[in-house]
Amino acid sequence: MPGNTFGTSLTITTFGESHGKALGVIIDGLESNFQIDLDDLAFQMSRRRPGGNRLGTKRNEKDEIEILSGMFEGKTTGTPLAILIRNTNQHSDDYSPIADFYRPGHADYTWDKKFGIRDWRGGGRSSGRETAARLAAGAIAMQILRKKGITITAYTTQIGPIKAKVKNLEDISKNLVSCCDNEQAEKMVQLIDETREKKDSIGGIIECVITNVPAGLGEPVFQKTEALLGQAILSLGAVKGIEFGEGFNCVNFTGSEHNDPITKDGFETNRAGGINGGITNGEPIIFRVPVKPTASISLPQRTIGIDGKEQTIVVEGRHDPCICVRIVPVIEAMSALTILSLWYDQNGR
Amino acid sequence: MMNTERKIYFLTGIKHSGKSNVGRNAASLIAREMNAVFVDTDDLIVQALPAGYSCIRDFYRREGKDAFMDLEYRTLKQYLSSVKEDLTFIIATGGGACDNTRMVSLMKESGTVLYLCLKEETLLKRIQKKGIPPFLDENDIENSFHTLFISRDREYRHICDFVVPLEDLKSIEHNGQVLASFIVHI
Numbered sequence: 358m359p360g361n362t363f364g365t366s367l368t369i370t371t372f373g374e375s376h377g378k379a380l381g382v383i384i385d386g387l388e389s390n391f392q393i394d395l396d397d398l399a400f401q402m403s404r405r406r407p408g409g410n411r412l413g414t415k416r417n418e419k420d421e422i423e424i425l426s427g428m429f430e431g432k433t434t435g436t437p438l439a440i441l442i443r444n445t446n447q448h449s450d451d452y453s454p455i456a457d458f459y460r461p462g463h464a465d466y467t468w469d470k471k472f473g474i475r476d477w478r479g480g481g482r483s484s485g486r487e488t489a490a491r492l493a494a495g496a497i498a499m500q501i502l503r504k505k506g507i508t509i510t511a512y513t514t515q516i517g518p519i520k521a522k523v524k525n526l527e528d529i530s531k532n533l534v535s536c537c538d539n540e541q542a543e544k545m546v547q548l549i550d551e552t553r554e555k556k557d558s559i560g561g562i563i564e565c566v567i568t569n570v571p572a573g574l575g576e577p578v579f580q581k582t583e584a585l586l587g588q589a590i591l592s593l594g595a596v597k598g599i600e601f602g603e604g605f606n607c608v609n610f611t612g613s614e615h616n617d618p619i620t621k622d623g624f625e626t627n628r629a630g631g632i633n634g635g636i637t638n639g640e641p642i643i644f645r646v647p648v649k650p651t652a653s654i655s656l657p658q659r660t661i662g663i664d665g666k667e668q669t670i671v672v673e674g675r676h677d678p679c680i681c682v683r684i685v686p687v688i689e690a691m692s693a694l695t696i697l698s699l700w701y702d703q704n705g706r
Numbered sequence: 707m708m709n710t711e712r713k714i715y716f717l718t719g720i721k722h723s724g725k726s727n728v729g730r731n732a733a734s735l736i737a738r739e740m741n742a743v744f745v746d747t748d749d750l751i752v753q754a755l756p757a758g759y760s761c762i763r764d765f766y767r768r769e770g771k772d773a774f775m776d777l778e779y780r781t782l783k784q785y786l787s788s789v790k791e792d793l794t795f796i797i798a799t800g801g802g803a804c805d806n807t808r809m810v811s812l813m814k815e816s817g818t819v820l821y822l823c824l825k826e827e828t829l830l831k832r833i834q835k836k837g838i839p840p841f842l843d844e845n846d847i848e849n850s851f852h853t854l855f856i857s858r859d860r861e862y863r864h865i866c867d868f869v870v871p872l873e874d875l876k877s878i879e880h881n882g883q884v885l886a887s888f889i890v891h892i
Contacts, residue, residue: 555868656868657891659884669887 363589365580366701369494369694373442375479375486381441382490384427384497386698388706389435393428394500401496404686405489407446412533412549414677419445422493433497435706440493444486458662458670462652464594469663485594485680488687495690498697507696511565511688512537513681514645516545517552535685537564553678558651560595561681565644565688567696570631572639574699581635582642582699589691590646595680601644602630637699646688651680709740714786714795714817715889718866720858721801721839722832723822724881728872729798731882736889742794747782751800754781763840775806782809786816796889804861814865818892821866822885826855828874868892 362370366386373380399422406420407413420442427438456477459466464483468475475481499509512529513536514521521538529535532542534549545561552559575582583601590599600606607615610628617640618625624640631642653676657669677683717725726746733744751762754777759765766774778800789795795817803809813819830851833839843850863869870888872881 551864555866557869657888659887669891671891 363592364694364698365576365585366706367498367694367698369491371487371490371494373444373487373490374476374481375444375484376481377444377476377478379441379443380487380490381439382494384438384440384494386701386706387427387433387435387438387497388501388701389433391433391501391504392431393424393433393497395431397500398422398493398496401492401499401686401690402489405492405683407486407683410533410682412546412677412679412682414675420489438497440490442489442493454670455672456663458668459660460652460670460672461658461660462649483594485677485683488593488684488690491694492687492690495687495693498693499689502693502697502700505700506569507567508569509565509567509689509692509696511535511563511685511692513542513545513561513685514564515562516679516681517548517559517561519544519548534679534682549679549682556655558654558676558678558680560648560650561679563646563648563681563685563688565642565646565692567631567642567692570637570639570642570696572637574696574703575632575636576699576702577635580699580702582632582637582695583635585695585699586642586644586692589695590644590688593684593687593691595648595651595684596646597649599644599646601632601642603628604630604645642696648681648684651677653677709792709794712789712792712795714789714797716813716817716819717796717798717822717885718803718813718819718862719801719822719824720829720855720862722829722836723801723824724872724878725798725801725822727878728822728881728885729796731878732885732889733794733796735882735886736794736796739890740794741791742796743791744796744798745785746798747778747785747800747803748798750781750785751778754784767840771805775802775809778803778806779809779812783812786812794889801858804858804865810865814867818868819866820885820888821862821869823859823862823869823871825874826852826859829855 361372362368368385370383371381402420402422423441425439425441427434427436455465463480465475465477468483479486502509510526513534516534519541521536521541524537526537528537528539532539534542534545536542536545548559587599590596603610603615615628617628624638627640627643629638630644631637631640653672653674655671655673655676657671659667659669661667717729719725730744733742736742748762755765830848833851834847838844838847842854870885872884
């Protein structure tokens with residue numbers, strides 16, 4: 358199956374390349390008669406927009422969206438909703454030599470091995486720019502979930518070696534790195550600036566909390582909530598893993614310590630991260646993802662050309678020294694699409 | 707190839723990161739393309755030692771860290787002011803250069819500071835193989851080196867212009883090539 362469609366009852370299909378004419382998404386399976394808040398949609402797009410944050414890439418895209426179908430008089434019609442985002446600020450010249458070699462850390466080599474042809478301009482379809490289309494779809498899913506009382510909040514907990522020490526969700530919107538700790542965020546910003554000067558990049562950890570999810574979402578055995586959220590989040594290029602609740606730290610517990618005691622008022626703890634047996638248990642869903650240091654760097658690197666010869670390359674261009682800054686809303690968007698799809702699986706649209 | 711301008715690269719890093727060996731190798735590779743000179747500040751300091759001291763360690767032990775850092779700074783400053791040719795200079799510095807603030811400013815003003823970065827385990831293995839230096843606790847080498855590594859790694863990442871990651875298990879020649887191509891392309 359070609360890998361451009363995601364979801365169960367609700368599906369998205371994305372298309373487009375970084376430096377092509379446009380990117381887009383078709384969302385199929387949405388409920389009808391939902392009033393789309395276009396201002397909120399534009400706001401969500403601005404959170405990921407290139408040039409929207411001084412710590413991000415210097416490429417400046419307006420990321421204006423056009424809804425082509427599936428909406429009538431501002432409301433969803435229940436038919437496929439198609440969204441188009443035109444590329445306006447491509448500078449393919451910045452990247453022209455990359456046609457001749459494989460950039461380390463990128464998908465150039467593997468795409469060539471798989472397809473035998475690649476749109477090398479800006480990384481083509483393997484570029485992070487593809488996520489703009491998902492964000493548009495996810496922002497609509499998020500609006501629908503919000504009406505059902507479900508909220509999704511992602512935030513940075515670590516950049517390079519600098520960790521958040523407190524979890525103040527009010528802080529997230531108050532700093533450039535969407536961190537839940539304003540004080541540590543300052544150090545993170547400083548580190549990102551310093552890393553950019555050194556022509557290098559760094560990674561980080563994003564945590565995401567989904568609250569007010571009713572118990573009972575998730576379809577055993579292959580469409581468990583963790584499995585689908587895992588697929589959704591791991592489909593993002595820079596994400597290298599995912600853990601739920603205590604995650605990898607669960608090995609430091611015994612069963613008696615790790616089990617969440619149940620009382621008539623609910624669960625006493627939430628080490629499971631809101632999911633048992635692949636089905637939501639009504640507690641907040643909590644997961645964390647490591648985001649790798651951006652592959653695009655301007656330092657000399659060793660690689661081979663498409664002719665197989667070893668060479669040292671320098672890729673000039675407008676790079677993000679830390680992609681965490683812009684991936685936060687995309688993680689929320691992919692979570693929203695997953696949870697809404699599972700909601701429709703359970704309750705219908 | 708003729709050099710048209712003077713370029714100075716300072717190699718910094720924790721003890722045993724290959725500043726001298728890898729640096730010398732890289733300089734010889736670069737010299738095939740353009741005129742390149744390799745200088746080890748340790749050699750300069752040995753020449754500059756006042757009479758009565760048998761070696762750098764002897765001077766350090768008797769005169770202390772501040773006196774050593776002063777000597778290290780003055781020696782480098784004098785060498786740099788004597789340099790007139792438009793060549794590529796690759797200058798290896800001492801493992802504690804990051805603590806010498808005057809020398810750090812001098813390096814930043816005069817050229818490009820490269821941090822040769824290796825993994826902690828690799829450096830520890832080399833140290834264990836080559837003899838425990840006096841600044842580590844011989845009863846608890848792993849922990850005392852860990853503390854040193856964490857602070858120096860942070861410091862060098864901060865002061866350098868660029869980090870050059872070197873491979874752990876590769877030969878001096880291999881890492882020399884990595885460093886040489888880095889310097890040529892940066």
